[in-house]
Amino acid sequence: xxxxxxxxxxxxxxxxxxxxxxxxxxxxxxxxxxxxxxxxxxxxxxxxxxxxxxxxxxxxxxxxxxxxxxxxxxxxxxxxxxxxxxxxxxxxxxxxxxxxxxxxxxxxxxxxxxxxxxxxxxxxxxxxxxxxxxxxxxxxxxxxxxxxxxxxxxxxxxxxxxxxxxxxxxxxxxxxxxxxxxxxxxxxxxxxxxxxxxxxxxxxxxxxxxxxxxxxxxxxxxxxxxxxxxxxxxxxxxxxxxxxxxxxxxxxxxxxxxxxxxxxxxxxxxxxxxxxxxxxxxxxxxxxxxxxxxxxxxxxxxxxxxxxxxxxxxxxxxxxxxxxxxxxxxxxxxxxxxxxxxxxxxxxxxxxxxxxxxxxxxxxxxxxxxxxxxxxxxxxxxxxx
Numbered sequence: 001x002x003x004x005x006x007x008x009x010x011x012x013x014x015x016x017x018x019x020x021x022x023x024x025x026x027x028x029x030x031x032x033x034x035x036x037x038x039x040x041x042x043x044x045x046x047x048x049x050x051x052x053x054x055x056x057x058x059x060x061x062x063x064x065x066x067x068x069x070x071x072x073x074x075x076x077x078x079x080x081x082x083x084x085x086x087x088x089x090x091x092x093x094x095x096x097x098x099x100x101x102x103x104x105x106x107x108x109x110x111x112x113x114x115x116x117x118x119x120x121x122x123x124x125x126x127x128x129x130x131x132x133x134x135x136x137x138x139x140x141x142x143x144x145x146x147x148x149x150x151x152x153x154x155x156x157x158x159x160x161x162x163x164x165x166x167x168x169x170x171x172x173x174x175x176x177x178x179x180x181x182x183x184x185x186x187x188x189x190x191x192x193x194x195x196x197x198x199x200x201x202x203x204x205x206x207x208x209x210x211x212x213x214x215x216x217x218x219x220x221x222x223x224x225x226x227x228x229x230x231x232x233x234x235x236x237x238x239x240x241x242x243x244x245x246x247x248x249x250x251x252x253x254x255x256x257x258x259x260x261x262x263x264x265x266x267x268x269x270x271x272x273x274x275x276x277x278x279x280x281x282x283x284x285x286x287x288x289x290x291x292x293x294x295x296x297x298x299x300x301x302x303x304x305x306x307x308x309x310x311x312x313x314x315x316x317x318x319x320x321x322x323x324x325x326x327x328x329x330x331x332x333x334x335x336x337x338x339x340x341x342x343x344x345x346x347x348x349x350x351x352x353x354x355x356x357x358x359x360x361x362x363x364x365x366x367x368x369x370x371x372x373x374x375x376x377x378x379x380x381x382x383x384x385x
Contacts, residue, residue: 007032007096008032008035008036008039008101009035009098009099010031010032010035011101011102011105013102015106016102016105016106020034020035020105020151020152020155021152021154022151022201023201026205027209029212030209034152035101035152036093038104038108038148038149039086039089039093039104045086047144049079049083052075052079052114052137052141053072055133055134056071056072056076056118063127067121067124068121071114071117071121074114074117078107078110079111082107085100105152108155109155109158111159112159112162113162115137115141117166118134118137118138119131119137119138119164119170120169123135123169123174124173124174126175131170131179135179135182138163138164139189141163142163142164142193145163145193146193146197146200149197150198150200151204153198156194156197157190157197160193160194164189164190165186165190167182167186168182168183168186168187171183218231221292223271223274224274225275225278226281226292226299227293228292228293229292229294231292232292232300233352235290236302243288243302244352245304245345247306247345248302248304248305248344248345249302249304249311250302250342250359251302251318251340251341252298252340252341252342252359252362252363253318253338253339253341254298254338254339254363255297255298255336255338256336256339257335258273258336261334261336268329269329272326273326273328273334274293277322280321280322281321284303285303289302289304290302300356300359311344315340315342318338318340319340322336323336323337339367341359341362341363341364341365342359343355343358
């Protein structure tokens with residue numbers, strides 16, 4: 001999952017993957033985000049630890065036997081290990097390293113088992129006060145288990161079963177017959193909380209998918225599918241500007257004669273042409289490159305074009321790419337030209353706004369020279385004009 005700049009590793013083992021499974025149709029990036037929520041925050045972690053360790057410590061003082069001493073030692077050991085794994089996982093996530101997600105998921109049911117063990121030994125002791133306190137502690141933890149881990153409903157069910165299941169066994173061996181009521185309460189509680197966790201999980205996934213779709217629409221051009229202006233700025237600056245590196249090239253493209261296409265063939269044909277332009281640009285851009293439609297008939301491409309001899313060769317390739325005929329849905333041939341402004345990213349200048357200004361200025365300089373040559377040609381052909 002992802003929490004801010006923290007990205008936690010998905011579980012790799014079969015059991016851990018089963019515990020964290022949210023649903024079959026959940027996209028990968030949302031699975032990553034869901035796993036991240038399982039790690040929670042340190043205040044939440046310490047709240048749960050304080051409850052279980054405090055109860056085990058108080059009841060060990062009340063019954064200083066090997067059974068209770070083992071319970072206290074197990075609680076402390078599991079909580080310390082979980083804390084250490086949590087700290088390491090959060091640190092690794094911040095640094096972009098693999099996180100011990102499998103171990104963390106294994107420790108969660110183990111913690112639930114220590115709570116259940118304590119409730120069971122309290123019931124065996126015949127101490128009504130200790131049994132009530134341990135059962136109450138186990139029941140109190142269930143709410144936290146459900147609402148902290150509902151990103152993984154199976155994990156919730158396993159933890160509740162391990163923490164409350166021993167209460168049912170304890171009720172059977174206890175001399176307090178009134179505890180037999182738990183044989184009805186706990187299965188119902190387990191079912192209800194598991195259903196609640198699954199419904200919350202479904203709601204969370206649906207919300208995440210909707211947010212992802214809204215974010216995609218906000219940052220992508222609806223016609224061509226490439227980035228829009230806002231999406232280009234966001235993508236260029238993600239990871240503290242790591243998407244734009246020295247040595248890369250930014251091209252600013254403006255289609256020449258696009259208005260004529262709209263006037264002659266109609267706006268639907270113009271839309272088709274823009275979509276085909278975006279597809280052609282994709283053919284020369286790597287997976288690390290960026291393509292954006294800045295509005296109207298203007299496009300921006302950013303990538304490492306080091307395979308080309310230089311800006312002149314790159315401009316020729318792009319010009320041929322765009323000036324080849326396009327075809328409308330009715331089979332009509334459509335032609336446009338292109339003006340290309342090119343700027344190279346240096347170590348001193350990797351700011352997307354400054355790069356766009358330089359490439360835009362270069363593009364309009366090319367347009368002015370082209371217009372000037374066209375005028376000069378007209379004058380030479382018509383000396384009397």
